Each structure stands twice: as C-alpha cells, then as structure tokens.
Amino acid sequence: MNIRNLYKSTMLAVIAFAAVSCSKSNDNSTPVTGESVYALGIGVTGSDNVNVNYMVAANSLTTGTITPIGNGLTLTGYRDYAAGNKSVFAIGGLGEVNANGIDYSATAPSNLVLTGSSVFPRALNDIFQIDDTQMMGIEIPTQTVGSNISFYFVNIASKQITKTITSPTAPLVVGANDPIYTGWAINGNKFYLSYMHFDASYGTNLVDRNYIAVFSYPEMVFQQVFTDTRTGPTGAWQTKNGLFKVENGDIYAMSSSNISNGFSQSLKPGGFLRIKSGATTFDPTYFFNTDLLGGKISHIKYLGNGIAIAAISTLTSQTAADRWGDKNLKISIIDLNASTIKDVTGVPIHNGVGGRSFPVYVEGGNVFYPVTTADGTYIYQINVASLTATRGAKITGTFVGGIFKIK
Amino acid sequence: MNTTIPDQHKYSNSLLLLLAILSVFLPPKVYSQNKQVYIIGKVSSRNGDAVTAAQITLKGTSYRTDAAADGTFSLAAPAGQYTLQISRVGFHTYSTKIEVSAGSDLRLSDIVLSQSTDMDEVSIREKTKTQKVNDQGFNVTAIDAKTLHNQGGDINQVLNTVSGVRIRETGGLGSNFNFSLNGFSGKQVKFFLDGIPMDNFGSSLTLNNFPANMAERIEVYKGVLPVGLGTDALAGAVNIITRTNANFLDASYSYGSFNTHRASLNAAYTNAKSGFTLRANGFYNFSNNDYKVNVPIRDANGNEISRANVKRFHDDYESGTMQIEAGIAGKKYADRLLFGLLVSGNDKDQQTGVSSMDRPFGAITSNSQSYIPTLKYAKKDLFLPGLDVSLYAAYNITSFQQIDTASRVYNWLGEYYPSSIGGELTRTRNKIKNKELLTTLNLNYRLAERQVISLNYVYTNYKRTGFDPEDPGKIANQFPTNATKNVLGASWNYEIKNKFTTSVFAKLYNYDANSFETTGTFTNGGVVNSALNKSATNFGAGFASAYYLRSDLLAKLSFEHAYRLPEPDELFGDGLFILKNPSLKPEKSENFNAGLRYTLPTSKDHRISIEPGFIYRATSDFIRVPASASSPTSSFINTGNVRTVGIDGEVKYDYKGLIHASANITWQKITDQTDSIATSGFTGGNTANILKGFRMPNIPYLFGNFNLGTQISGIQKDAVLSFNYSLSYVKNYYLSATEIGTLAAKTDIIPTQVAHNIYINYGMAKGKYNINLECRNIFDNELFDSYRMQKPGRAFYVKLRYFISK
Incomplete structure (x- = not known):
C-alpha cells in the first residue's frame, strides 16, 4: 500500500463514517389547529427505567393515534400535572423541583410553549388552582426533614411564586407518625386539609379515624384538627383527591384505607363522610359505606350534581402483596345523594398510573380516561349517563399522566 | 506429584490449592527442564x-x-x-x-x-512495555504516561483522550464524574491500581485526584479483560501502573486559575547491595473552583429575577494522599516484597446537585478518609523455573460523610434566606464506613517456549456500616451488609514472537452476600429483622488473539462472555425502601472486538500508524430499579437488552521525532433492544417498549481528539522546548431519546463541545528541570458534558517539575 492508496482508503473511511453518523430527521409534529386543542402528558419509560414525560397537543381524544415520537415538548424528570385556567402546570424536574407553565401556541413547532416556570426548594405534595388567578403548591415535610408546612402561592399568568406561608406541622404530627397530604378543599375563609400518617418505615399505624386540619384562608393560619372514627383517614398517599366540595358548599371526604394505595393495615370500612358547609366537624348524619356496594375506591373525581366517577379495586380481599399495587381497577359512577355505585361497561380491568393521579378529563357528559393494558394505551370515552365506554384514540407511550384542554 | 514445594514455606490453603490445580496442567516436558x-x-x-x-x-x-x-x-x-x-x-x-x-x-x-x-534505529526494532501491551490481542489502549509527566493534568484528563472513553464531569477539580467506556459506566467499568481493584478505595482515590506523574503507564481494556485483572467487569477496566524506577525523585508543583494548586512527590530509593527499597507517592490538590457560570438569580420566593455570569462560591475542593512502601527488592526469595500504607482524604464543598445548576447550595459539604495498608510480593521463577508469582493484598478502611445542617436557601449571589426545614436538602450528618479485604494472586507458568499458563485468584470481602447522628434511626443504616467475592481465572497463552499471540481464558465468579430484612411492617405482625444470604456462581470465558498478517499489519480479535455480579445493596436493598430480590442475576454481556493496526514506515523520517477498530456488545439483564412513582419501595430487577456497535479509528504521524500528530474518533450506536418494559405501578406489568431500536439517550455517540506537537532543541545545551496543541470534540446529544418529542423544541440537549488546549514545556538539563505552561479551553467555550452542569472556562496553569533518576 503506498501513500496514495492510503489516502484513498482513509477518505473512503471518512465518507462512510460521515454517512453513518448523520442521523435522519424525525420530525412528526403536524400543526394542531381547530376549535379545541388538548394537551396530554405522556410518560415514556425506557429500558434504562428512566421516565421521561412529554406534553403532546392533539385535536381529538376519540380517534387516531397520539404519539410523542417526533412530536411534543420534552419535560425533564418525572412530572405531575395540574390545570390552571388554560395553562398546564407540569411539576417535577431533574435535580430541582420546578413548575413549568405550558400554553397553547399557534406557531410553536409542537403547538405548545413553555411560558414560565418557578422553582421550589423541595418536591411538592400537590399543586392546584385556588382562584381565577392563582395556584397553590403545598409541601408537608416529614419530621426528619422539617417542622413547617409550606404553602406557595403561584400566579397563573406569570408562573411566578408570589407568596410563601409556613405553618408548623406539629398539630398534625402524632408521635413518630408524620402527616401525609391526601387532599384539600376551600370553602369561604376555611382551607381544609386531609391527611394520613406514615411512620419512618411507611407503616400506617393511625387508621382508626379520619383526620382533617383547618386553616384560615387565605392567611393559612392553623385553626384546628377534627376527627371522626367511622372511617379511617381520607384519601391515600399520592392520590391527592380525598376531599372535594360540591355545589352547595358541603365537602365530602372519601376514605378507603386501601392497601393497594399504600396502607399497611385497614381497620374501618371505606366510604364517604360529609362536612356541612362552613362546619368544622363531620356531619354525624351522613355515612355512605362503599365497601358493601362496590369495593375499595382508589381514585375519584367529582363531576357535579352529586355524581362522581371513581376507579375501584376489584380485589375482594387485599393482602400485603397488593400494597402500592394500584391495580385491578374498574370504573364506576357514584351517586352521593342516592348512595349508589354503578359500574361502567366497556372499560377493561386495568391498573392505575401508580396511584399518583386520576388523569381524567371531563367534557359535556363524557369523561375521557386513559387505560393501559396488554393491548397498549387508549383513551376511553365514558358516557356518564349511559354507563358505557368506547375506546378512542391510541396513545404511543407507557402511561398518560394528565389530559387537559388548552384551547 | 509435584515435589518442588518446600515444606518449610507456609502458604495459605488457597495457594496450595491453586498450585495443586496448576500441577495438573504440567506436561511431562517440564521435568527435563529441571x-x-x-x-x-x-x-x-x-x-x-x-x-x-x-x-x-x-x-x-x-x-x-x-x-x-x-x-x-x-x-x-x-x-x-x-x-x-x-x-x-x-x-x-x-x-x-x-x-x-x-x-x-x-x-x-x-x-x-x-x-x-x-534513538531512531533502536526504537523501530525494539518495543517499549507500552507497545507490548498494545500488541496483545486484547482491545487495549496503553498510554505511556511518561510523556505526560510535565503536564499539569490528572489521569482523567489523560483517559479522556482515549478512543471509546468519555469522562463526563459535573464541574471543576474534585467534581463528580461519570467514566463511560463504549457507553458503559458506573459499576460496569472497573479500576485497578497496579492490578489491585480500587472499587472501594474512597472518593479521594479516584482518577480525578491522581496526578499523571504517579503513573508509568495507563492501560484501558475494552470489553475483554486478561485474567490478570480478575474482576467482574462487564465492559472493561482501567489499570494504572505506578512508576517502577528503582531510584528517582520527581517533585512537581502547579498553580493556576481558580486558585488551583497541585503538588506531587514521587520517589524511590533502592539500595543496590541490601536490596532495601523505599517508595513514596504523595499528592495534594486544592482548588476554589470559583469559575464563572451562567445561572439564574432567584429571589426569596425562588423566582428567577435575572440571569447572570457569576462565580461559584461554595465549591472548594481539597484532597491529599500519601503512599509509603518499604521492603526489599532483588532477593532470592523475592524480586519484590513491599509493605505499604496508603492514607488519603478529601474535603469537598457541594455547590450544586448532580444534574442541575438551577439551585445552588451554600453550606453542604462532604469529606472522606481512606487508610489502606498494602502488601506486594513478586517473584519470578519461584520453586521452578518459569513459575512467576505475584501476590497483592490490601485492607481498605474508608469513610464518607455528607453534612447538610444549614436551614437556608441560597441563591447564586451567595445570599441566603432562612428555610423552614433543617437542611438545604435533607438534614444529615450521615457517615458510611466501608471495610474491604482484597487479595490478588497471580501465577504464570511457562509451559514451553511459546506457551504460558496463568492463574489469577481475587478474593474480596466487603462490609458496610453507617450512622447518622441527625437521624439515628435512619433506615438505610440499620441493615449493614457484607459480601465476599471470589474470582478465579485461568488462561493459556501462546505466542510466536512478532507473528502470533493468543490467550484463551475462563473465569469463575462466585459471591456470597449477607444482610437483613424487615418483615412484618406491611401487615399487623410487627417488625421482625431476619438475616438474608445469597450466593451464586457463574462462568465466563473468552479469547484474545493478535496476528501479524504482514510485518506491518497486525490484526486483533477478542471476545468475552462477561459478567457483573450484583452488589449486596442490589440483592438485599436497604432493608426497607429498596426491597430484596434474591433471584437477581448478574448483568451479562457478549463483548466482541476486532481491530487492525497498520504501520507505514514510508521512510526513516516519516512514520504513520493507522488503527481502525470495531466493537460489538450484546448486553442484557441490566440490574436496575424499575421506574415507579406509586410506591416508596421497589427492588432491583434484571431488565433491558442493549446492543452496541461501534467503530473507532486512530491515526498517528511522526516526523523524525520532532513533529508528532495524532487523531482519533469514536462513533457508537447503542440501541435499546428491549421488547417490553417492566413497570411497577404505572401500569403494573409489562408494556411494549416504544423506544425499541432507538439510541439509548444521554450517551455521547460521536467524539474525537486531535493532538499536534513539536520539539525544538538546541536553544540551550541539554534543553528541549516543546509545544503541544490538543482539541477535543463531542457531538451534541440529548438527555432523553432524540426520536421522542419535537426535536426543534427539545431543551434537554447537551450541546456540541469543542475545547482547544495548548501546552508549552521547557525542559532543561536533560529533563531535570521543567517548566510547563498550559492553557485549557483557550476560546472560553461554555462546556457541558453532564446535562446542564457547566464546566470551567478558560484556565491557565503553570507547573514546575524537578526530576532526577539514578
């Protein structure tokens, strides 16, 4: 081989190298226009077991395929979602905890644009809309981490934190048992906080009663704790939806002490208790025992007129092996006034998205709910009145963390 | 059958056992050689x-x-x-x-x-040790560190110029780094100091602390490991060989940007008559690491009020190490018998988390201490001619402490606000102690002129305990673990000088791990701690061959079926949050390498060598925690298939030893081949892997280095002035799969990095006195290689070195 041959072969190698190195463009994003635009938080788990979350815009939840392949906004780290007016707040991140505000954009490549973000010192337990202009973020630290609850007020338009109020955790602490956030409701000048307890090894020792803390609103000054022994604690770890307010100002508390949502023991029946509007005790006249009618409720969303949709465990007796499982769920419609539970047909028995949220979107008389089974992930359109469901759009992804309407 | 073991010698049972095994292999021919x-x-x-x-x-x-x-x-x-x-x-x-x-x-x-x-005439004909290593069938890059002794850098900076290697640092001196070899990292790549595994040597004895002056040679084995480096490395290993000069003194001091000081002292004394040997290696590193970074400035509420270039304010790093070895050399019973003590420690301020600079810390610190007594013994022709024995033993006692006790929230201006919680992250003063006994025994026996058989046995016993005065009940500290690992390797090596060499080997991996678990917390039975034990044995095998197709063309081929054994933490978890999985299997990989080396003696003045290589890896059963958001508890599982195909190439040119240039480039396609993903919680089972066939994210896939140097002599008697320019390049890549999400809107990019560095060295009195000036990142480019963690900008260093060898 002489120099010339060497030169030739080297150049050939360089060209071959360049050819294989150029990765092909994979842009799938087609403009999403029209009257209604939805945004879906799609989680993709790789074989490296890293979850990456993508926010993808779509026109329809009922047909076609919604895919993050070459499409959508990439959000670093694990994300929980909350709606604030037409914005979506994606909470989470990588190495930091931020709330990224995401809005519709007619011009952005994925029709979604990051419109601001705020950074929190530690992970939030929840973030939710409290009035027309504000979100509230809440963090209840364990005793080894800190001794104050933090309430963060976030402006929806600017996505900035406008105020941070702290209040001691002490009134909520019982010995070595740390208070764990399970839900919230605001009525007038009162902020109701439902919670359960974990000990240092995630054991639930205090399941013989239901705990509610009351704070003044919007000053967030602790006022009192009240309990009731008809049920165990409201809600469950990470499900965030234990309390909800209905039209007349009454607040309902859902309790299930569900092992597959993280309880280590269960002593009381599951069901609903009621706090009459403005009251600081449970209404002794109302108890809707749901164990007898349908099973342990895992997730719930209030729809209006006394009607709620729930994901209910079909496991008749839960054991330690089912703990944290969030599994074998069916979809049912609950009437709080008539005390009935009716199952929806057409949704396969499925597992939840890890108990973190109940990613439903309500429009008209329909609830849109993503379900992942061995066939893949699909959005089911559940008609509340007829108790039937039809399979809609297919989702390319491992799970759906939230569905929102952004236009 | 073998009568050459003198009775008066007391050897451990394992040595006797190995000798007995060895004796089985001895053909009758040996006896005539007596x-x-x-x-x-x-x-x-x-x-x-x-x-x-x-x-x-x-x-x-x-x-x-x-x-x-x-x-x-x-x-x-x-x-x-x-x-x-x-x-x-x-x-x-x-x-x-x-x-x-x-x-x-x-x-x-x-x-x-x-x-x-x-010099020219001889160097063409004869090979240095470094070249000899490179001539083996293994896919190995051996770097002659002697040429780097005048430069100011650490061993990481040297390794970062090797094809297939990327070291991704999160900051300046002493920062965390991720060593990636062909895309593998973490526990999949193992590190050795003179053949001793240094997995648990502590954070002050890592490659970013070692000055290049300490090393004679650095070997990077890719995918296939000789039995002499006995360990469960899935993807390869790095072996640092310290200097072997009998009598020398090498003292150097360097000072530079960000108030960086590095001092090193390496010396050896051997008494030619008595054989008494004293060796000392010491080094000290300090830096404020106060380089400027582009970061958001936040107010008391955590809102970004502006973006600015500010100096890092809480990133001091200090480390020191002293190694003393004393013993004898050149005795009848030992070519080398050295007792040593390695003492090392560091203090580190933590400015940021590991993946984001959004929020600075102003008071979190960590420190570590290591005490490592060592024993090194080597003898050629022990008991019988052709039987070479070496034995290394070390007992390392290391501790690591993280301190976070300030109830503050800092911003990048160094201002702080009171915080409602006890620490900046989580209040802790947790101290972890590791104790590990390491023993490596190597036996080589020359069966015949061209045949050598080798046996290697590595025994490690590891114990971990921890205590946090801020959280005495800390779950992770309640379950101390210990593990014993035995790796036995045997190889048969055949060599026809300058024509063919091959090594066929088999390895046996055995481990035995112990811990505790808590049962009963999930039900009403109360807490019970019960002991856990797991042991298992695996076999691996491979070969490495090199063949001179022509006198100027060497072909290399190697293969290994490699394992990485599960660690006790992975098997048993931490007692609560990470649950046990005793059925955990080792990670495994089929590693294949092929390479060529073509040397072109176009004339006596010009020398060119070209070395293209190809690698293939099929890796499966990665040990990972499944993604979960629903539960605070999980366990390690075996998951994931990954295929790695890579090509690399290196070209070197030398003109009369006056001008030398080299360039290398690495391209690798590491793709996810997993069909389904096991997720706990999200969907509670297996879901189709939509990333199948896509590149694994967050791994550099195209990178290279270029180096150009020249030497000018004759300015002064016995003086040499040399200039060196180096360039490193890494193509941009993404933290998440490139294919997912609109590419134009993806913000999780690690941008393309180009860094230019210049070194000027003036050596006087035949290299006795040296002055080195160094400028790194000349154009002050913003460099990132660990997502958003900005690395230092332009930096200058001056190094003075005194070297004598007798």
Missing part, C-alpha cells in the same frame, strides 16, 4: 541507573527474559555456549559470549549499556 541453571546479572546505564525492561536473550534460542525494575535479571537455560544479547530502546545492543555449565548458576558481573545516539 536440569536448567540460572544466568543472573544486572543491567545499568553508564551513569549507574538501573536499566529497566531490557530484553535479555540467548541469541539463536528462545530463552529470553526482561530485566526487572532494578535492572536485575535471571534467565534459566540448559548448559551450553551462548551469545547473550541485551537490548533496550535508547541503548546500544550489548552482546557477549557466555558458557553455562550444568549444576551451578552463572553470575555475571554488572553489565553497562551505552546510550544510543541514534
């Missing part, structure tokens, strides 16, 4: 220095050996008349006629080699 006697001598240069690694041959025969570090050699041969030839790069070949008579060893008077004035 008639051999020894030719014993010592080689030195005219000024009295021992000449290391000189090749001693009996001309016209296959009897040969290399001189030891102190210049001594012993060569076994049958009686007869020979021409003894001694050759070494840089010296004239020496030859003399000798007569060996049966029954008595021949002791030669000391042989003095005269220095060659025409």
Whole structure:
C-alpha cells in the first residue's frame, strides 16, 4: 500500500463514517389547529427505567393515534400535572423541583410553549388552582426533614411564586407518625386539609379515624384538627383527591384505607363522610359505606350534581402483596345523594398510573380516561349517563399522566 | 506429584490449592527442564541507573527474559555456549559470549549499556512495555504516561483522550464524574491500581485526584479483560501502573486559575547491595473552583429575577494522599516484597446537585478518609523455573460523610434566606464506613517456549456500616451488609514472537452476600429483622488473539462472555425502601472486538500508524430499579437488552521525532433492544417498549481528539522546548431519546463541545528541570458534558517539575 492508496482508503473511511453518523430527521409534529386543542402528558419509560414525560397537543381524544415520537415538548424528570385556567402546570424536574407553565401556541413547532416556570426548594405534595388567578403548591415535610408546612402561592399568568406561608406541622404530627397530604378543599375563609400518617418505615399505624386540619384562608393560619372514627383517614398517599366540595358548599371526604394505595393495615370500612358547609366537624348524619356496594375506591373525581366517577379495586380481599399495587381497577359512577355505585361497561380491568393521579378529563357528559393494558394505551370515552365506554384514540407511550384542554 | 514445594514455606490453603490445580496442567516436558541453571546479572546505564525492561536473550534460542525494575535479571537455560544479547530502546545492543555449565548458576558481573545516539534505529526494532501491551490481542489502549509527566493534568484528563472513553464531569477539580467506556459506566467499568481493584478505595482515590506523574503507564481494556485483572467487569477496566524506577525523585508543583494548586512527590530509593527499597507517592490538590457560570438569580420566593455570569462560591475542593512502601527488592526469595500504607482524604464543598445548576447550595459539604495498608510480593521463577508469582493484598478502611445542617436557601449571589426545614436538602450528618479485604494472586507458568499458563485468584470481602447522628434511626443504616467475592481465572497463552499471540481464558465468579430484612411492617405482625444470604456462581470465558498478517499489519480479535455480579445493596436493598430480590442475576454481556493496526514506515523520517477498530456488545439483564412513582419501595430487577456497535479509528504521524500528530474518533450506536418494559405501578406489568431500536439517550455517540506537537532543541545545551496543541470534540446529544418529542423544541440537549488546549514545556538539563505552561479551553467555550452542569472556562496553569533518576 503506498501513500496514495492510503489516502484513498482513509477518505473512503471518512465518507462512510460521515454517512453513518448523520442521523435522519424525525420530525412528526403536524400543526394542531381547530376549535379545541388538548394537551396530554405522556410518560415514556425506557429500558434504562428512566421516565421521561412529554406534553403532546392533539385535536381529538376519540380517534387516531397520539404519539410523542417526533412530536411534543420534552419535560425533564418525572412530572405531575395540574390545570390552571388554560395553562398546564407540569411539576417535577431533574435535580430541582420546578413548575413549568405550558400554553397553547399557534406557531410553536409542537403547538405548545413553555411560558414560565418557578422553582421550589423541595418536591411538592400537590399543586392546584385556588382562584381565577392563582395556584397553590403545598409541601408537608416529614419530621426528619422539617417542622413547617409550606404553602406557595403561584400566579397563573406569570408562573411566578408570589407568596410563601409556613405553618408548623406539629398539630398534625402524632408521635413518630408524620402527616401525609391526601387532599384539600376551600370553602369561604376555611382551607381544609386531609391527611394520613406514615411512620419512618411507611407503616400506617393511625387508621382508626379520619383526620382533617383547618386553616384560615387565605392567611393559612392553623385553626384546628377534627376527627371522626367511622372511617379511617381520607384519601391515600399520592392520590391527592380525598376531599372535594360540591355545589352547595358541603365537602365530602372519601376514605378507603386501601392497601393497594399504600396502607399497611385497614381497620374501618371505606366510604364517604360529609362536612356541612362552613362546619368544622363531620356531619354525624351522613355515612355512605362503599365497601358493601362496590369495593375499595382508589381514585375519584367529582363531576357535579352529586355524581362522581371513581376507579375501584376489584380485589375482594387485599393482602400485603397488593400494597402500592394500584391495580385491578374498574370504573364506576357514584351517586352521593342516592348512595349508589354503578359500574361502567366497556372499560377493561386495568391498573392505575401508580396511584399518583386520576388523569381524567371531563367534557359535556363524557369523561375521557386513559387505560393501559396488554393491548397498549387508549383513551376511553365514558358516557356518564349511559354507563358505557368506547375506546378512542391510541396513545404511543407507557402511561398518560394528565389530559387537559388548552384551547 | 509435584515435589518442588518446600515444606518449610507456609502458604495459605488457597495457594496450595491453586498450585495443586496448576500441577495438573504440567506436561511431562517440564521435568527435563529441571536440569536448567540460572544466568543472573544486572543491567545499568553508564551513569549507574538501573536499566529497566531490557530484553535479555540467548541469541539463536528462545530463552529470553526482561530485566526487572532494578535492572536485575535471571534467565534459566540448559548448559551450553551462548551469545547473550541485551537490548533496550535508547541503548546500544550489548552482546557477549557466555558458557553455562550444568549444576551451578552463572553470575555475571554488572553489565553497562551505552546510550544510543541514534534513538531512531533502536526504537523501530525494539518495543517499549507500552507497545507490548498494545500488541496483545486484547482491545487495549496503553498510554505511556511518561510523556505526560510535565503536564499539569490528572489521569482523567489523560483517559479522556482515549478512543471509546468519555469522562463526563459535573464541574471543576474534585467534581463528580461519570467514566463511560463504549457507553458503559458506573459499576460496569472497573479500576485497578497496579492490578489491585480500587472499587472501594474512597472518593479521594479516584482518577480525578491522581496526578499523571504517579503513573508509568495507563492501560484501558475494552470489553475483554486478561485474567490478570480478575474482576467482574462487564465492559472493561482501567489499570494504572505506578512508576517502577528503582531510584528517582520527581517533585512537581502547579498553580493556576481558580486558585488551583497541585503538588506531587514521587520517589524511590533502592539500595543496590541490601536490596532495601523505599517508595513514596504523595499528592495534594486544592482548588476554589470559583469559575464563572451562567445561572439564574432567584429571589426569596425562588423566582428567577435575572440571569447572570457569576462565580461559584461554595465549591472548594481539597484532597491529599500519601503512599509509603518499604521492603526489599532483588532477593532470592523475592524480586519484590513491599509493605505499604496508603492514607488519603478529601474535603469537598457541594455547590450544586448532580444534574442541575438551577439551585445552588451554600453550606453542604462532604469529606472522606481512606487508610489502606498494602502488601506486594513478586517473584519470578519461584520453586521452578518459569513459575512467576505475584501476590497483592490490601485492607481498605474508608469513610464518607455528607453534612447538610444549614436551614437556608441560597441563591447564586451567595445570599441566603432562612428555610423552614433543617437542611438545604435533607438534614444529615450521615457517615458510611466501608471495610474491604482484597487479595490478588497471580501465577504464570511457562509451559514451553511459546506457551504460558496463568492463574489469577481475587478474593474480596466487603462490609458496610453507617450512622447518622441527625437521624439515628435512619433506615438505610440499620441493615449493614457484607459480601465476599471470589474470582478465579485461568488462561493459556501462546505466542510466536512478532507473528502470533493468543490467550484463551475462563473465569469463575462466585459471591456470597449477607444482610437483613424487615418483615412484618406491611401487615399487623410487627417488625421482625431476619438475616438474608445469597450466593451464586457463574462462568465466563473468552479469547484474545493478535496476528501479524504482514510485518506491518497486525490484526486483533477478542471476545468475552462477561459478567457483573450484583452488589449486596442490589440483592438485599436497604432493608426497607429498596426491597430484596434474591433471584437477581448478574448483568451479562457478549463483548466482541476486532481491530487492525497498520504501520507505514514510508521512510526513516516519516512514520504513520493507522488503527481502525470495531466493537460489538450484546448486553442484557441490566440490574436496575424499575421506574415507579406509586410506591416508596421497589427492588432491583434484571431488565433491558442493549446492543452496541461501534467503530473507532486512530491515526498517528511522526516526523523524525520532532513533529508528532495524532487523531482519533469514536462513533457508537447503542440501541435499546428491549421488547417490553417492566413497570411497577404505572401500569403494573409489562408494556411494549416504544423506544425499541432507538439510541439509548444521554450517551455521547460521536467524539474525537486531535493532538499536534513539536520539539525544538538546541536553544540551550541539554534543553528541549516543546509545544503541544490538543482539541477535543463531542457531538451534541440529548438527555432523553432524540426520536421522542419535537426535536426543534427539545431543551434537554447537551450541546456540541469543542475545547482547544495548548501546552508549552521547557525542559532543561536533560529533563531535570521543567517548566510547563498550559492553557485549557483557550476560546472560553461554555462546556457541558453532564446535562446542564457547566464546566470551567478558560484556565491557565503553570507547573514546575524537578526530576532526577539514578
């Protein structure tokens, strides 16, 4: 081989190298226009077991395929979602905890644009809309981490934190048992906080009663704790939806002490208790025992007129092996006034998205709910009145963390 | 059957066992060699220095050996008349006629080699140790560290120029780094110091602390490991060989940007008569690491009020290490017997988390201490001619403490606001203690002229305990773990000098791990702690061959079925949050390498070598925690199939030893081949992997280095001025799969990095005094290689070095 041959072969190698190195463009994003635009938080788990979350815009939840392949906004780290007016707040991140505000954009490549973000010192337990202009973020630290609850007020338009109020955790602490956030409701000048307890090894020792803390609103000054022994604690770890307010100002508390949502023991029946509007005790006249009618409720969303949709465990007796499982769920419609539970047909028995949220979107008389089974992930359109469901759009992804309407 | 083991020697049972195993392999031919006697001598240069690694041959025969570090050699041969030839790069070949008579060893008077004035001629014909390593069938890059002793950097910076290697740092001196070899990292790549596994040596004994001055040579094995490095490395290993000069002193001090000080002292003394040897390696590093970074400035509420270039304010790093070894060399019973103590420690301020600079810390610190007594023993021709034994033992006691006790929230201006919680992250003063016993035994036996069999046995016993005064009940500290690992390797090596070499090997991996678990917390039975045990054995095998297709064209082929054993933490978890999984299997990988090396002696003045390589890895059963958001508890599982295809190439050019240039480039396609993903919680089972066929994210896939240097002599007597320019390039890549999400809107990019560095060195009095000026990142480019963690900008360093060798 002489120099010339060497030169030739080297150049050939360089060209071959360049050819294989150029990765092909994979842009799938087609403009999403029209009257209604939805945004879906799609989680993709790789074989490296890293979850990456993508926010993808779509026109329809009922047909076609919604895919993050070459499409959508990439959000670093694990994300929980909350709606604030037409914005979506994606909470989470990588190495930091931020709330990224995401809005519709007619011009952005994925029709979604990051419109601001705020950074929190530690992970939030929840973030939710409290009035027309504000979100509230809440963090209840364990005793080894800190001794104050933090309430963060976030402006929806600017996505900035406008105020941070702290209040001691002490009134909520019982010995070595740390208070764990399970839900919230605001009525007038009162902020109701439902919670359960974990000990240092995630054991639930205090399941013989239901705990509610009351704070003044919007000053967030602790006022009192009240309990009731008809049920165990409201809600469950990470499900965030234990309390909800209905039209007349009454607040309902859902309790299930569900092992597959993280309880280590269960002593009381599951069901609903009621706090009459403005009251600081449970209404002794109302108890809707749901164990007898349908099973342990895992997730719930209030729809209006006394009607709620729930994901209910079909496991008749839960054991330690089912703990944290969030599994074998069916979809049912609950009437709080008539005390009935009716199952929806057409949704396969499925597992939840890890108990973190109940990613439903309500429009008209329909609830849109993503379900992942061995066939893949699909959005089911559940008609509340007829108790039937039809399979809609297919989702390319491992799970759906939230569905929102952004236009 | 073998009667050559003297009874008076006390050896451990394992040694006896190994010798017994070894004796099975001995063919009858060995016994005729017992008639051999020894030719014993010592080689030195005219000024009295021992000449290391000189090749001693009996001309016209296959009897040969290399001189030891102190210049001594012993060569076994049958009686007869020979021409003894001694050759070494840089010296004239020496030859003399000798007569060996049966029954008595021949002791030669000391042989003095005269220095060659025409280096060129010799260096073409003879190979240095570094070149010899590179000539093996393994996919190995051996770096001759001697050429780097005048530069200011650490071993990481040297390794970062090797094809296939990317070191991704999160900051300046002492920062966390991720060593990636062909895309593998973490526990999949193992590190050795003189063949001793240094997995648990502590955070002050990592490659970013070691100065290049400490090393004689650095070897990077990719995918396939010789049995001599006995460990469960899935993807390869790095072996640092410390300097072996018998008598030398190398002291250096460097100062530079960000108030960075690095001092190092390496010295050895060997008494030629008594054989007493004293060796010392010491180094000290300090830096404020106060380089400027582009970061958001936040108010008391955590809102971004502006973006600015500010100096890092809480990133001091200090580390120091002292290693003393004393013993004897060149004795009949030991070529080397050294007892040593390695003491090391560091103090580190933590400015940021590991993946984001959004929020600074202002008071979190960590520190570590290591105490490592060592024993090194080596003897050639122990008991029988051709049987070489080396034994290394170390007991390392290391501790690591993280301190976070400030109730503050800092911003990048160094201002802080009171915080409602006890620490900046989580209040802690957790201290973890590790104790580990390491023993490595290597036996090499020359079966015949061309055949060597080797046995390697590595025993490690590891214990971990922890205590946090801020959280005495900390779950992770309640379950101390210990594990014993045995790795036994055997290889058969065959070599036809300058034609063919092959090594066929088998490895046996065994581990035994112990811990505790808590049961009963999930039900009403109360807490019960019960002991856990798991042991398992696996077999691996492979080969490495090199063949000279022509005298200027070397072909290499190697393969290994490699394992990485599960660690106790992975098997048993931490007692609560990470649950046990006793059915956990080792990670495994089929590693294949092919390579060519073409050397082109176009003329005496120009020399070119070209080295293209190809790698293939099929890796499965990665040990990982499944993604979960629903539960605070999970367990490690075996998951994931990954295929790695890579090509790399290196071209080197040298003109009369005055100008030299080299370039390398690495391209790798590491793709996810997993069909389904096991997720706990999200969907509670297996879901189709939509990333199948896509590149694994967050791994650099195209990178390269270029180096150009020249030397000017004659300015002053015995002085050399040299210039060096180096460039490193990494193509951009993403933290998440490139294919997912609109590419134009993806913000999780690690941008393309180009760094230019310049070194100017002036060496006087034949390299006795050296001054080195260095400018790194000349154009002050913003460099990132660990997502958003900005690395230092332009930096200047000056290094003074004094080196004498006797």
